[in-house]
Amino acid sequence: MSVQIRELLQLLAYLLRWVLITLPVGIAVGSACALFLWSLDQATQLRFAHPWLLAGLPLAGFAIGLLYQSFGQSVEAGNNLIVDEIHQPGGGVPLRMAPLILVSTVVTHLFGGSAGREGTAVQMGGSLASGMARLLPGLEPHDVRRLLMAGVAAGFGGVFGTPVAGAIFAMEVLSMGRMTYAAFFPCLVGAIASDQVCALWGVGHTHYRVASLLSADPARHVAPFDLRILLLTTLAGAAFGLTSLFFAELVHGLQALFRKFVRSALFRPVMGGLIVIAMTWAIGRRDYLGLGVTSPDPNAVTIVSCFQSGGATTWSWLWKSLFTAVTLSSGFKGGEVTPLFFIGAALGNTLAGLFGVPVDLFAALGFVAVFAGATNTPIACTVMAIELFGGEYTLYYATACLMAYLFSGHTGIYLSQRIGTPKV
Amino acid sequence: MSVQIRELLQLLAYLLRWVLITLPVGIAVGSACALFLWSLDQATQLRFAHPWLLAGLPLAGFAIGLLYQSFGQSVEAGNNLIVDEIHQPGGGVPLRMAPLILVSTVVTHLFGGSAGREGTAVQMGGSLASGMARLLPGLEPHDVRRLLMAGVAAGFGGVFGTPVAGAIFAMEVLSMGRMTYAAFFPCLVGAIASDQVCALWGVGHTHYRVASLLSADPARHVAPFDLRILLLTTLAGAAFGLTSLFFAELVHGLQALFRKFVRSALFRPVMGGLIVIAMTWAIGRRDYLGLGVTSPDPNAVTIVSCFQSGGATTWSWLWKSLFTAVTLSSGFKGGEVTPLFFIGAALGNTLAGLFGVPVDLFAALGFVAVFAGATNTPIACTVMAIELFGGEYTLYYATACLMAYLFSGHTGIYLSQRIGTPKV
Incomplete structure (x- = not known):
């Protein structure tokens, strides 16, 4: 004792x-x-x-x-x-x-x-x-x-x-x-x-609402089980993971390109900035600039709009990937994660339309799962979804994050991350 | 590629x-x-x-x-x-x-x-x-x-x-x-x-409702932060962990005693059964027999009643610990976990009265945290709380489970569990 x-x-x-x-x-x-x-x-x-x-x-x-x-x-x-x-x-x-x-x-x-x-x-x-x-x-x-x-x-x-x-x-x-x-x-x-x-300090965060499928019974804390939605979550999770892989490879690839073709580190972000301007001009939209959480333009694609039907175009996820990869790989500063939220939510929006499933849920799944794949943190991202969107869809969040983790390859946006256990 | x-x-x-x-x-x-x-x-x-x-x-x-x-x-x-x-x-x-x-x-x-x-x-x-x-x-x-x-x-x-x-x-x-x-x-x-x-197969599970402190705003997915409740959660978590330790030691100690004093494995559960009967007779209540989730007696202490004010007595947690330890250590079969839910929820009920905090929340905290301490699984138990009680109190569940994990010592009810990382 x-x-x-x-x-x-x-x-x-x-x-x-x-x-x-x-x-x-x-x-x-x-x-x-x-x-x-x-x-x-x-x-x-x-x-x-x-x-x-x-x-x-x-x-x-x-x-x-x-x-x-x-x-x-x-x-x-x-x-x-x-x-x-x-x-x-x-x-x-x-x-x-x-x-x-x-x-x-x-x-x-x-x-x-x-x-x-x-x-x-x-x-x-x-x-x-x-x-x-x-x-x-x-x-x-x-x-x-x-x-x-x-x-x-x-x-x-x-x-x-x-x-x-x-x-x-x-x-x-x-x-x-x-x-x-x-x-x-x-x-x-x-x-x-x-x-x-x-x-x-008075600084708040954006609130999201994911409410499709929810039961009206306050003693039910999980959404009713739906096998079709679970299977489509699995499929979407794989797509989210492949998107993480694509994004990480894109950033690393562009970084190498910038290093190869622009010798001075001072001019790489200049070049990156010019490309961002050119892309903005080419698509005629400013939606993929900056953080992308909200916009004064009610028709813009934002993270918040991705939670609503019609709130993203089919290729919004790809455009945001390109804008972000060019920005970061050329030497601008900031994180990758909010753009990954955007990419995931936009892809979730697109997939929801394709599959005929609730848009808010699939935007939420993409929001956390692309990030889970890119950083190989499926449990943290499941819990993040619970803290941001509520606990009712824990099963779907965990499934999407795990699939994204499995499909994102043995790399990620953190190159100094070590391999603790191989994925397969 | x-x-x-x-x-x-x-x-x-x-x-x-x-x-x-x-x-x-x-x-x-x-x-x-x-x-x-x-x-x-x-x-x-x-x-x-x-x-x-x-x-x-x-x-x-x-x-x-x-x-x-x-x-x-x-x-x-x-x-x-x-x-x-x-x-x-x-x-x-x-x-x-x-x-x-x-x-x-x-x-x-x-x-x-x-x-x-x-x-x-x-x-x-x-x-x-x-x-x-x-x-x-x-x-x-x-x-x-x-x-x-x-x-x-x-x-x-x-x-x-x-x-x-x-x-x-x-x-x-x-x-x-x-x-x-x-x-x-x-x-x-x-x-x-x-x-x-x-x-x-048509088999359902008991539903619990934890609703104190909840915000009426459906876009708020977490309960409003309350520093006092968080600090008391920390304290309660420590108590839950010490209870896990006490329970594990009690089972192992009684097991050794039974082995020492009753040579035949056949007669140990006979002795255990007699002690359970004697204890039931001594306290004049049948509340601590069996699973304890529900009871036909509306005044009985059950896991469900522990979520309500007055639903447990001060020492219910100790009685359930004794009844369970005698039952299992003498050779009866079954798990430890539902009794641990009972012990935790009852102790949570007692502590909530002592601290002047919501009974349902502290019963829920005890429900998962004593189990988290006894099996050293704080993250699984946090997620379990989310799946059983909803995600609004994730911060409190995680805090209680982590504290219980830290305070339950380097042992637990699974003796073949290995030590991956020391706790301190």
């Missing part, structure tokens, strides 16, 4: 210690997320009000290139640097990563680059957590790992308003097909703190 | 193969679950109608002991045998495990033993899956593992009506603090098939 009391005291000390370490990180990351989301919103509104800003995209790209060449060479690797530091704590993540990625992401969005938020949030979380680790010089390497993971969880949980998914994501993203729980507590504390602090 | 097409074909072959292998197992296990749940219900109704049946408990125990001594020595180890076979495929799980555990669990319940269902379902699933493995002699050891895990997932998913939790449980229960995804697809197929087949 005395062994158990000693174990209990050790556990209490562990919990107290990690609350004290993780809470400040969560508060800092949550505040950074709030500032980031607010700036992003300002930039997006400004761009809506002044459509000519798009013309400045090549120049903005040059500025971002210059910024990173001057101050950011140590943090250029972005998310991969953080994942690498978690696998093998080394020199740490420089604190400058946070302001650099914040400013350059907002600039990317202001001028109409198609990018996301999660990469930025994860990098802010990782670099702030790494800064905290340097303030605590006695930390063991495995504690540095835990702290970095808590930072990633805080970034993810704060930026999307999904704390449980954030905590699981930080554990799940490191190694494909394997998850360990050594950092579960710090991750959950960091993610909850960040999400709540972000909310206290 | 040809590498990717080969990979894709391999994946399709893998999926087809596992659907063909797992579907029959899921159908068989789901049918077994339906038969089991129906028999259990008949036995429980019969016991309610004829209270004197309790007097037969010692004799029933003798019969179960005789049954296992005559036919069941190879399957006596129960759940542990299955977990061992998954870690290290050896002689396989004998098919006779399924009928033996089914009959002896129903007999245990008919005469008032306090036991559960999950052990029975997992054993039926494991032995039927192992039977399937023998029909497919070409299976590699890692495929036998996958098939056994799918059997466990099917048993769990079918008996509780929670397929996603069942699939995750089968992956999570093997090693404390670590989960790998190699069997995710077979587990999900097995669990969904089993759950649906069980439903097709």
Whole structure:
């Protein structure tokens, strides 16, 4: 029994210690997320009000290139640097990563680059957590790992308003097909703190409603089972996974092309900006610029419109893939995840029309599943769907995310992710 | 690209193969679950109608002991045998495990033993899956593992009506603090098939309603955040985990005592039955006999009543722990999980009164968290809560399950579970 009391005291000390370490990180990351989301919103509104800003995209790209060449060479690797530091704590993540990625992401969005938020949030979380680790010089390497993971969880949980998914994501993203729980507590504390602090700053998140098939009985917490919809979910999940694979390959392929044909890193985003402008002109729509969550144009394709019948065109998912891949592979900054939400929701919308199934459900499935495939995090994405859309379709979310995970190949948007267990 | 097409074909072959292998197992296990749940219900109704049946408990125990001594020595180890076979495929799980555990669990319940269902379902699933493995002699050891895990997932998913939790449980229960995804697809197929087949046989599950704090806005999928409730959830989670630890130690301790003082395995359940009768007589209530989900007596403490204010007494959780530990450690058959649901929900009810927080929420937290602590499966139990009670409280479920996991020590009710990652 005395062994158990000693174990209990050790556990209490562990919990107290990690609350004290993780809470400040969560508060800092949550505040950074709030500032980031607010700036992003300002930039997006400004761009809506002044459509000519798009013309400045090549120049903005040059500025971002210059910024990173001057101050950011140590943090250029972005998310991969953080994942690498978690696998093998080394020199740490420089604190400058946070302001650099914040400013350059907002600039990317202001001028109409198609990018996301999660990469930025994860990098802010990782670099702030790494800064905290340097303030605590006695930390063991495995504690540095835990702290970095808590930072990633805080970034993810704060930026999307999904704390449980954030905590699981930080554990799940490191190694494909394997998850360990050594950092579960710090991750959950960091993610909850960040999400709540972000909310206290008055920054909210978009709400989605998925209501087809729902039972009216309040004591039924799951949607009635429908074999046809489940089979079509399986099929759609495979399509979502192949889309993740396509997107990851497209980004890596374009990156190689840009490197090959544009020798100077400063001019690659200039070229990328010109291509984005050309594509916008070619299709005559601005729907695939920026974040894509909402639009002042009621006829535009947005993530929100994808949840309604007719809210996306057949090839919206492909266009958003191209816009985003060009933006990011040429050197603009931002995450891939919100565009992946868009791509998935748009493809879900298209498939729902093809299959004759509820549009809102299949948009939601695509929203999380393309992301699950691209990052190999099926459980975090299932939980994210529950936190964003409600728990009634858990079975369908899990099925779509698992299929997308299986079909997305042994790669993904995080190149420093390791293979924990082969998929087949 | 040809590498990717080969990979894709391999994946399709893998999926087809596992659907063909797992579907029959899921159908068989789901049918077994339906038969089991129906028999259990008949036995429980019969016991309610004829209270004197309790007097037969010692004799029933003798019969179960005789049954296992005559036919069941190879399957006596129960759940542990299955977990061992998954870690290290050896002689396989004998098919006779399924009928033996089914009959002896129903007999245990008919005469008032306090036991559960999950052990029975997992054993039926494991032995039927192992039977399937023998029909497919070409299976590699890692495929036998996958098939056994799918059997466990099917048993769990079918008996509780929670397929996603069942699939995750089968992956999570093997090693404390670590989960790998190699069997995710077979587990999900097995669990969904089993759950649906069980439903097709007309067997339903108890529905619970947790509605305090819920927002009336249908586009809000999570309950409003409440810091006080979250902190009390943390505290309650720790209490739930310590209760898991207490319960596991109690069962193991009583098992050792029974072995020490009653040399013959035939007479241990006789002694256990006499103690259960004595305890029932001592407290003058029959509430802690049997499964405990419902009761014909509207004033009885049941799992369902624990979700209402005044639905449990202060020490209901302790009484149910004692009744169950005596029943199972002396050699009666059945699972531990439904009693753990009872113990958790009752303790949650007590704590809710103490803390002044919603009773339904804390009963639900205890329901899943004591089980999460005893089996070291915090993520499966979080998902189980979502499937049983809805997704609105995901943050609270995850917090309670994680705390219970941390506080339940490096042991649990599955002794053959390995330590994947230490908790602290």
